[in-house]
Amino acid sequence: MNELDPLLSGVRLAVFDFDGVFTDNHVWVNERGEEAVRCCRADGFGLHRLREVGVESVILTTEAVPIVAVRARKLEVECRHGLADKLAALREEAERRGVSLEETAFLGNDINDAACLEAVGLAVVPADAWPEVAGLARWTLERRGGEGCVREFCDAVWAAQR
Amino acid sequence: MNELDPLLSGVRLAVFDFDGVFTDNHVWVNERGEEAVRCCRADGFGLHRLREVGVESVILTTEAVPIVAVRARKLEVECRHGLADKLAALREEAERRGVSLEETAFLGNDINDAACLEAVGLAVVPADAWPEVAGLARWTLERRGGEGCVREFCDAVWAAQR
Amino acid sequence: MNELDPLLSGVRLAVFDFDGVFTDNHVWVNERGEEAVRCCRADGFGLHRLREVGVESVILTTEAVPIVAVRARKLEVECRHGLADKLAALREEAERRGVSLEETAFLGNDINDAACLEAVGLAVVPADAWPEVAGLARWTLERRGGEGCVREFCDAVWAAQR
Amino acid sequence: MNELDPLLSGVRLAVFDFDGVFTDNHVWVNERGEEAVRCCRADGFGLHRLREVGVESVILTTEAVPIVAVRARKLEVECRHGLADKLAALREEAERRGVSLEETAFLGNDINDAACLEAVGLAVVPADAWPEVAGLARWTLERRGGEGCVREFCDAVWAAQR
Numbered sequence: 001m002n003e004l005d006p007l008l009s010g011v012r013l014a015v016f017d018f019d020g021v022f023t024d025n026h027v028w029v030n031e032r033g034e035e036a037v038r039c040c041r042a043d044g045f046g047l048h049r050l051r052e053v054g055v056e057s058v059i060l061t062t063e064a065v066p067i068v069a070v071r072a073r074k075l076e077v078e079c080r081h082g083l084a085d086k087l088a089a090l091r092e093e094a095e096r097r098g099v100s101l102e103e104t105a106f107l108g109n110d111i112n113d114a115a116c117l118e119a120v121g122l123a124v125v126p127a128d129a130w131p132e133v134a135g136l137a138r139w140t141l142e143r144r145g146g147e148g149c150v151r152e153f154c155d156a157v158w159a160a161q162r
Numbered sequence: 163m164n165e166l167d168p169l170l171s172g173v174r175l176a177v178f179d180f181d182g183v184f185t186d187n188h189v190w191v192n193e194r195g196e197e198a199v200r201c202c203r204a205d206g207f208g209l210h211r212l213r214e215v216g217v218e219s220v221i222l223t224t225e226a227v228p229i230v231a232v233r234a235r236k237l238e239v240e241c242r243h244g245l246a247d248k249l250a251a252l253r254e255e256a257e258r259r260g261v262s263l264e265e266t267a268f269l270g271n272d273i274n275d276a277a278c279l280e281a282v283g284l285a286v287v288p289a290d291a292w293p294e295v296a297g298l299a300r301w302t303l304e305r306r307g308g309e310g311c312v313r314e315f316c317d318a319v320w321a322a323q324r
Numbered sequence: 325m326n327e328l329d330p331l332l333s334g335v336r337l338a339v340f341d342f343d344g345v346f347t348d349n350h351v352w353v354n355e356r357g358e359e360a361v362r363c364c365r366a367d368g369f370g371l372h373r374l375r376e377v378g379v380e381s382v383i384l385t386t387e388a389v390p391i392v393a394v395r396a397r398k399l400e401v402e403c404r405h406g407l408a409d410k411l412a413a414l415r416e417e418a419e420r421r422g423v424s425l426e427e428t429a430f431l432g433n434d435i436n437d438a439a440c441l442e443a444v445g446l447a448v449v450p451a452d453a454w455p456e457v458a459g460l461a462r463w464t465l466e467r468r469g470g471e472g473c474v475r476e477f478c479d480a481v482w483a484a485q486r
Numbered sequence: 487m488n489e490l491d492p493l494l495s496g497v498r499l500a501v502f503d504f505d506g507v508f509t510d511n512h513v514w515v516n517e518r519g520e521e522a523v524r525c526c527r528a529d530g531f532g533l534h535r536l537r538e539v540g541v542e543s544v545i546l547t548t549e550a551v552p553i554v555a556v557r558a559r560k561l562e563v564e565c566r567h568g569l570a571d572k573l574a575a576l577r578e579e580a581e582r583r584g585v586s587l588e589e590t591a592f593l594g595n596d597i598n599d600a601a602c603l604e605a606v607g608l609a610v611v612p613a614d615a616w617p618e619v620a621g622l623a624r625w626t627l628e629r630r631g632g633e634g635c636v637r638e639f640c641d642a643v644w645a646a647q648r
Binding site for chain 4: 028029035036037038039040041042045053059066070071073074092146151
C-alpha cells in the first residue's frame with residue numbers, strides 16, 4: 001500500500017455509497033414489502049477511528065428507503081438518500097466543508113457510483129465491486145461489501161493520519 | 163460468448179422464474195409463517211438496461227406468496243404468480259406481445275422450469291441451477307441465483323443490442 | 325451409490341430432523357425474541373417425489389418453537405416438535421405405519437440425533453453434520469443442511485423406487 | 487491441542503463476547519431500525535456441556551440492544567450488555583465467583599475485546615477474529631463466529647474435564 005500512503009494521509013472527507021459497501025448488496029424482502037439489509041458490526045469501529053483523526057464521513061445513496069437513514073443514525077454518520085445525482089451531492093458535501101475533491105475519498109461498488117469514483121482524489125471499491133466500476137478504483141479493498149470493507153478503509157486512513 | 167451473440171441480439175422478450183433466479187432459492191420463515199427472500203440490488207440496474215434497448219421483461223412463478231409481486235413492483239417488472247402451468251403463461255405472454263418463442267429468453271433454475279427452457283430460443287440458467295435442468299440451457303451464467311445472475315443476463319443482452 | 329441402492333429401494337418411511345437438515349442450523353433472532361430460519365425451496369420438490377413413490381415423511385425435532393410446524397404445514401409433511409426423546413417418537417411413527425426400523429431412513433445432523441441414526445436401516449447426514457454424528461451415517465450427502473440436502477436424499481430414493 | 491490441555495482442564499469460568507462470537511458479526515436492520523442477528527443452533531449443546539462439568543458461563547457485550555439478553559435467556563446463560571468497560575465487568579464476574587483470572591477463559595473477536603483477552607488465562611478467538619486481536623489469542627478456533635465456534639470451545643473444555 002506504499003503508493004497509497006500520500007493519498008491516505010491527505011484524506012479529509014470520506015464519502016460512502018450504502019448498498020454493496022455497508023451491505024453485501026442484497027436486500028431481504030417480506031410479504032408486506034418491508035426491506036432489511038445486512039451490515040457488519042466491525043464497520044462502526046472504523047468510522048469511530050475516522051472521527052478520532054478528524055476525517056468527516058457522509059453516506060450518499062440513490063435508494064429512497066429509510067433503512068440507510070436508520071443505519072447512519074446508529075453509526076453516527078450523516079447521510080443523504082434518494083439522490084438522483086450522487087456526484088452533485090458529493091460536490092456539495094465537499095464544498096460546504098471547504099474540502100477539495102482531491103482530499104475526498106469515495107467508496108462505491110456499482111455503475112451509479114462511476115461519476116463519483118472518477119471525480120475524487122481517492123477512488124476506492126470493495127473486493128466484489130461490479131466489473132464496470134472496479135477499473136475506476138485507485139484502491140481495491142481486500143474485503144467485500146458488508147464484510148468489513150468500510151472498516152478496512154477507515155483503519156488504513158486512521159493508521160496513516162494518527 | 164461469440165456463438166451466443168446472434169441469440170442475444172434477437173431477444174425481444176425476457177421471461178424470468180423468481181425463486182433461485184432473483185433469489186438464492188432460499189426462504190426465511192418466522193414463527194407466524196411469514197416469509198422473506200433475499201434479492202440482489204445489482205439486478206435492478208440490469209432490468210433498467212433491458213428497458214433501454216426495448217426488451218420487455220416478465221416474471222412467472224409457481225409460488226403463490228405475494229413476495230414476488232412486491233419485488234416485481236419495486237423492480238417495475240410485470241409478474242404472474244401462483245401458476246400451475248408456467249409454459250402456458252409463457253406462451254400467452256409472448257403471443258400478446260407478438261413475439262415468437264424463438265425471440266424469447268427464459269431464465270430458470272429447477273424442474274418446474276424445464277418445459278419453458280425447452281420451448282424458448284434462448285434457454286438460460288444460473289450457475290447453481292439444479293442438475294436436472296442445467297443440461298437444458300443454451301447459456302449457463304457465471305453468477306448464481308440471487309447473486310446478480312439477472313444482471314449478468316441483462317447486461318449481455320443490452321451490450322448486444324444497444 | 326451402488327451399495328446404497330438396496331437400502332434406497334427398501335425405504336418406506338423417511339424421518340427428518342429439522343434444524344441443520346431443512347435449515348443451515350442457524351436461527352435469526354430479533355429484539356422481541358422472535359426467531360426465523362432459512363430453508364431451501366428445492367426441498368419441497370423432493371418431498372413431493374417421495375409422496376409420488378409412496379414413501380411417507382415425518383419431521384421430528386427437539387426444538388419447541390412453532391417455526392417447524394409452520395414450515396411442515398407448507399411442505400405438507402407431518403411433524404412433531406418439542407420432543408425430549410426423538411428415538412421414542414421415531415419408533416412410534418414407524419410402528420403406527422407398520423414399517424420396520426430397517427425400512428426407515430433418518431436424516432439428522434447433531435448429537436441429539438445419534439440414537440435415531442443408530443436405530444434405523446438407512447442413517448443419513450448432511451455434508452456439514454457435526455463430527456460426532458457424521459461417523460454414524462451410512463450415507464453422507466453432498467449437500468449441506470438447508471442447501472438442498474433433503475432434495476438430494478429424496479431424489480435418490482425416488483430414482484431407486486419409481 | 488496438547489499444550490492447551492492443562493489450560494482447558496483448569497478453566498472454571500467461561501466469558502464470551504456476543505457479536506462475532508455467538509453471531510457472524512453481522513446485523514440485519516429493517517426500515518423501523520429493528521435489528522436481528524444470526525446464531526448457530528449447535529452452540530446451545532456446547533453450553534449445556536459446560537454446565538455438565540461445572541464450568542460457569544457469562545456473556546459480556548458493549549452493544550446496548552436487547553437481542554443479546556433475549557438470546558442469553560434462551561441459552562440459559564447470564565449476560566450483561568451495554569458495557570463501557572468489559573474488563574471491569576469480567577473482573578467482577580470472576581471475583582464474585584471466587585475464580586481467578588488464570589482460571590478464566592475469554593472468547594472475543596474485535597478490538598474492544600483486547601483488554602479481556604490480555605487479562606485471562608485462556609484467551610480464545612474465532613477463526614475470523616479481527617487481525618488486531620487475533621495475535622492476542624492463546625487458541626484460535628477452527629470455526630468462525632456464529633458458525634459453531636462456541637460449541638468448538640465448549641466441547642474441548644468438556645472433553646478435558648468430564
